[in-house]
Amino acid sequence: YHMRVSDGDVADVVLCDKYHDMTEFNCFTFIPRKVLHFEIPCYILKMFENLKILDEFRIKRDILTRFLLYVKKGYRDLPYHNWVHAFSVTHFAYLALKNFQLVELGYLSKLEALAYLIACLCHDIDHRGTTNSFQQQSNSVLASLYSSEGSVMERHHLSQTLATLNTDGCNFLECLNRVDYIKCLDLIKNLILATDLQVHYRIHARQQTMAMDGFNRKNPEHRYYLCSLLMTCADLSDQTKDWSETKNVARLIYAEFFTQGDLEKKMGKEPVVMMNREKASIPDHQLEFLSDCCVCIFRILARIFPIAECLVDAINQNIKAWEKSKPIFKHLTANYATSYEILT
């Protein structure tokens, strides 16, 4: 199953010493999806180096590189849940670590920072472009494996992550002492499981309370809520970029949603409106998602880290842009079969 990663592939990344000027790259306005596909592995290595994480844990660059090249191969060629998404989520984690000074100011330990980056890289490995409920509906192998615990896809992403770590020449964590190694895997597990939006909806209120009361780094619950919040923010960080990016990402997400809807129709099941290309109104649904989900999460983040206010503003700009797009969508949908074609 494991398509080999050659030593040449590893050397190409390890020996690449470009991108010295990271000024743009370190800003929240930087758009990771603009990075050339073949340059992504080098940028990931640069992020780890720049954060001084490799030295801290004596991680060997060639082993980390072999790991991330296998992770890259673990992602499928899907419109949205692909390797570029993994990179864009990891880039946000890097920005948060750097701009909020999460380790320097004691919000995260160095081990939590390492786990955060790895979890972002791996959080959607081997995604099939379908939701957890689709796994149940279609009685998939993954549902039979994990549906009793819930978060079916996220448990699969975690299992694929551990399998990749156990691939020859990929376990860059082997140099951690036993306590840190076990703690790191436990953190990666919690972080990947936190990317199930249903989990987020369940703990959202408590995250809000934590932000109002003030983050207490001595409180293990607060540490869990902060890590989960940072994961969800990273997963949704495309929504904090400019309008053309937001529109482009919506196009990719609905390509997956509508493909699942088409599949469900073929299975004789009625898809939810959000996944039915005949019935979905993308602007309305996106307005709902940005207003009820995204802006709330980033407001909590901004309460803890005031410089994240700019991310809340960016989301509000995108909400305005979706409002303005509605009449155009309404008019064009009359002429087009579906509102999706307008995005393309």
Ligand SMILES: Cc1nc2ccc(C(=O)N[C@]34C[C@H]5C[C@H](C[C@H](C5)C3)C4)cc2n2c(-c3ccccc3Cl)nnc12
């Ligand atoms: C822009 C944008 N819109 C999105 C609109 C909707 C949903 C979504 O899963 N909705 C729900 C709505 C209810 C309760 C649960 C389970 C299901 C039923 C489906 C969530 C996600 C959206 N999303 C994501 C994203 C984040 C994490 C996992 C997968 C994805 Cl796709 N990343 N960006 C976006």
Ligand SMILES: [Mg+2]
């Ligand atoms: Mg996911």
Ligand SMILES: [Zn+2]
């Ligand atoms: Zn994701």
